[in-house]
Amino acid sequence: MTGQKWKWLFVIMMSLSLALTFPIPSFAIENSECLDCHGDPDMVKELPNGKTISLYVNPKKFKASVHGQNDIACTDCHSDITELNYDKEVPHPVPVAFVNCTDCHDEEGTAYEESVHAAARAKGVKKAPICYNCHDYHYTKYLYGDTVVQLENKFCLRCHHPEKYHKWLPQKKTHFEYVMCAVCHAPNVGKHIHLRLYDLMSEKFLSGQEILNKLGLTYDTFMKRFDTNKDGVLDISEFHRFVRALRVEKVRAIFWGEMTDNLEPLVHKVTKGRAIKNCKTCHSIKSPFFDKVYLVLTKPTGQAPHYPVKRGVLQSFYVTHFYALDATRVRLLDIIGLLIVLGGVAFAGGHLTLRILTIPLRRRRREGR
Amino acid sequence: MKRIYLHPVPVRIWHWIHALGILFLVLTGIQIRFADYFILVPLKKAVELHNIVGLIVALDFLLWFTFYVFTGRIRTYFPSAEELIIGGFRQAMYYGYGIFRGDPNPFHPTPENKFNPMQKMAYLFIMLFFIPIQILTGLLLWNIKGYQQIINFMGGVKIVDTIHVLLFFFFASFICAHFYLATLGHTPWAHFKAMITGWEEEPEEEH
Numbered sequence: 001m002t003g004q005k006w007k008w009l010f011v012i013m014m015s016l017s018l019a020l021t022f023p024i025p026s027f028a029i030e031n032s033e034c035l036d037c038h039g040d041p042d043m044v045k046e047l048p049n050g051k052t053i054s055l056y057v058n059p060k061k062f063k064a065s066v067h068g069q070n071d072i073a074c075t076d077c078h079s080d081i082t083e084l085n086y087d088k089e090v091p092h093p094v095p096v097a098f099v100n101c102t103d104c105h106d107e108e109g110t111a112y113e114e115s116v117h118a119a120a121r122a123k124g125v126k127k128a129p130i131c132y133n134c135h136d137y138h139y140t141k142y143l144y145g146d147t148v149v150q151l152e153n154k155f156c157l158r159c160h161h162p163e164k165y166h167k168w169l170p171q172k173k174t175h176f177e178y179v180m181c182a183v184c185h186a187p188n189v190g191k192h193i194h195l196r197l198y199d200l201m202s203e204k205f206l207s208g209q210e211i212l213n214k215l216g217l218t219y220d221t222f223m224k225r226f227d228t229n230k231d232g233v234l235d236i237s238e239f240h241r242f243v244r245a246l247r248v249e250k251v252r253a254i255f256w257g258e259m260t261d262n263l264e265p266l267v268h269k270v271t272k273g274r275a276i277k278n279c280k281t282c283h284s285i286k287s288p289f290f291d292k293v294y295l296v297l298t299k300p301t302g303q304a305p306h307y308p309v310k311r312g313v314l315q316s317f318y319v320t321h322f323y324a325l326d327a328t329r330v331r332l333l334d335i336i337g338l339l340i341v342l343g344g345v346a347f348a349g350g351h352l353t354l355r356i357l358t359i360p361l362r363r364r365r366r367e368g369r
Numbered sequence: 370m371k372r373i374y375l376h377p378v379p380v381r382i383w384h385w386i387h388a389l390g391i392l393f394l395v396l397t398g399i400q401i402r403f404a405d406y407f408i409l410v411p412l413k414k415a416v417e418l419h420n421i422v423g424l425i426v427a428l429d430f431l432l433w434f435t436f437y438v439f440t441g442r443i444r445t446y447f448p449s450a451e452e453l454i455i456g457g458f459r460q461a462m463y464y465g466y467g468i469f470r471g472d473p474n475p476f477h478p479t480p481e482n483k484f485n486p487m488q489k490m491a492y493l494f495i496m497l498f499f500i501p502i503q504i505l506t507g508l509l510l511w512n513i514k515g516y517q518q519i520i521n522f523m524g525g526v527k528i529v530d531t532i533h534v535l536l537f538f539f540f541a542s543f544i545c546a547h548f549y550l551a552t553l554g555h556t557p558w559a560h561f562k563a564m565i566t567g568w569e570e571e572p573e574e575e576h
Contacts, residue, residue: 170416173514200521254525279412284405320525325416326404333531334402337538344542348549354469362471 029084034074035059061139069142069301079103101131107265116272127159134158142302147196147205148180148258156181168277178322182261183289184276186269190262192292195309195319197246198256206253208297208304214249219297219305233308234295236316242295243318257314257322259289283326290314290327375483375569383433384564390426391540394419398537420511427504433496445482446496448489456486468553478569495543499536506533 037043039059044052062068067077075081080097102109112118112131120128134155143151156162162181166172183191197206212218217225226234226242234242246253259282261267276282282289293314294306313319314328322328376384397419400407409415437443448456459475464487467475476485484492506529509516513526520526554560555572563569 168413170413171513177514279416280404283412286405317527320527321521323525323527323530325401326412328527329402329534330527330531333534337534337541340535340538341542341545344545348545351464352549358469361469365471 028073029075029081031062031074033084035062057138064141064301065139066142066302067138067140077101105131105265108268111266111268115268115270117270119272129159142304143263144306145208145296145298145302145304147194147256148260149177151180151260152176178258179282180258180260182267182270183259185271186261186267187271187274187276188269189264189266190292191259191289192262192294192306193290193314193322194256194258194260194294194296194306195313195322196256196258196296196298197251197253198321199253201252205256205298206251208299211246211251211297214251215245219299222297222305223307233310234313235310236312236318239309239313239316239318254321255319257319259324282324285326285329287327290324371571373478373480373569373571374567375478375480376564376567378567379432379436381564381567383429383436386429387426387433390422390429392544393422394426395537395541395544397422399541402534402537423504423507423511427508430500430504445484446489446493448486448493452486452489457490460485460487464553477571483569499539503533503536503540506530506536 035057038055038057041054041056043055045055046052077099078092078096081092084091102112108131117128117130121130143154146154160181162176163172166175169175182189197211198204199206208219212222215222215225223232223234226238226245228238228241229235281287290311293309293311295309296304296306298304314322315330317330319328396409397415400409400415401412401419404412404415410418437445456476463472463475466472474485478484509520509523509529510526510533513520520529523529551560551564552558554563555570559570
């Protein structure tokens with residue numbers, strides 16, 4: 001190889017190295033560029049059948065969504081749009097490619113694939129939901145702060161009519177209000193109990209911020225104030241202090257309890273024919289579904305820090321508006337009850353014994369002795 | 370031996386439906402309350418049976434209440450001031466002392482006045498307070514969502530349940546005491562027989 005050739009090879013190798021080390025800067029498409037057009041409420045697309053569909057994305061609602069809050073770019077999902085060519089009428093490829101949520105949410109996708117919804121979809125049931133149908137396109141929200149009823153309205157009840165089924169289930173409406181559908185229908189997911197403050201007069205839940213403002217605390221200082229033994233869980237005496245602090249601040253709200261699934265990927269694995277139907281799975285003092293109890297203080301963002309509470313609190317009279325037969329029964333009542341029953345037995349047994357022991361006395365009296 | 374017609378047919382029918390019903394409710398109540406330890410039937414079945422029998426007992430109570438109010442017999446349950454103090458004390462002395470010595474029962478039932486003062490006080494509370502409260506709380510617990518407003522007014526489902534459970538324990542205890550006290554006739558089975566035939570046998574007074 002001549003010296004000239006070595007020189008060229010050196011230049012090529014150096015160029016390659018530089019290119020790999022310092023890639024040519026790409027000009028990422030900003031969300032604002034997309035919203036220049038899609039932020040217009042009048043933006044529609046005309047379909048071949050003459051109908052129109054809205055292509056509007058509400059910027060505020062998007063910003064408030066999980067993706068907006070986490071600064072996800074439009075092109076992170078619409079990844080087939082790599083550049084905008086304003087010389088064209090539509091500056092990006094049309095139609096845009098199908099967004100595959102599982103590119104990021106792979107665990108959720110795997111769980112969904114094993115669900116009754118995916119199975120129905122595979123059979124050609126067009127109504128069977130995919131991600132968007134439940135979570136919306138652009139306004140996906142945090143769900144941690146939602147109540148069971150809010151979750152059901154957002155998800156299951158949009159397609160399903162629980163009253164039509166569940167004939168076997170006693171106290172249907174109560175179960176529907178306090179137990180998330182997925183608790184039974186996604187049986188492999190962990191469960192826990194939410195406790196929220198609810199004002200019976202105004203029929204509204206108190207937000208976390210409202211409660212903390214009343215107590216002069218923040219989300220970070222809440223546990224520092226009440227978890228005096230620093231074990232990370234509010235036990236019955238610590239919970240008592242919390243209740244007392246609320247009363248001092250004249251917060252007259254009850255603790256609204258409900259059973260929910262952990263919002264983990266597996267919750268998407270909703271099954272058919274394998275739902276929990278054994279009452280004793282929940283209605284047992286040994287049921288693990290009540291082991292994890294959290295006080296939920298919601299945030300305006302939809303997030304909701306969960307503060308752990310001991311199971312014993314559910315079995316106390318601090319929580320009077322949530323009661324699961326057997327599972328959260330007040331143990332003290334059993335002791336009182338045992339004493340009441342023993343009282344009756346002791347009275348009968350004691351009186352009978354005395355009557356037997358005094359038989360000779362009565363016999364002597366009858367015989368005039 | 371004197372024979373007195375103490376218990377008319379409607380009262381006897383009511384009593385035995387009530388007795389069997391309450392016994393059944395206590396048994397299923399034990400199963401529901403302690404589902405981990407007592408398994409007579411599956412929990413769901415126990416709840417269903419408890420609800421059905423509870424409804425029968427509630428209707429039976431209404432039958433009793435109507436009969437007693439419209440016939441004026443309800444007065445039987447209200448002790449006079451004299452009965453409340455002197456009669457009650459005398460009866461308590463009999464059960465607590467005289468009965469062991471072989472003293473005669475100071476109370477002699479008549480069709481118009483068939484309960485002794487202690488029975489009156491006990492049954493007044495049971496029939497006009499405890500049973501209605503138990504029926505009311507049972508109805509509320511039978512349809513929690515439907516009666517949500519009343520339940521909230523009473524302080525929550527756990528409060529309603531607590532009242533129901535405490536009365537359940539009371540009735541379990543009462544069954545033991547009631548059964549035993551029913552053996553204190555002139556023979557151990559005299560009162561049981563009277564509640565079947567309607568005729569109470571009363572030994573003639575010795576002079």
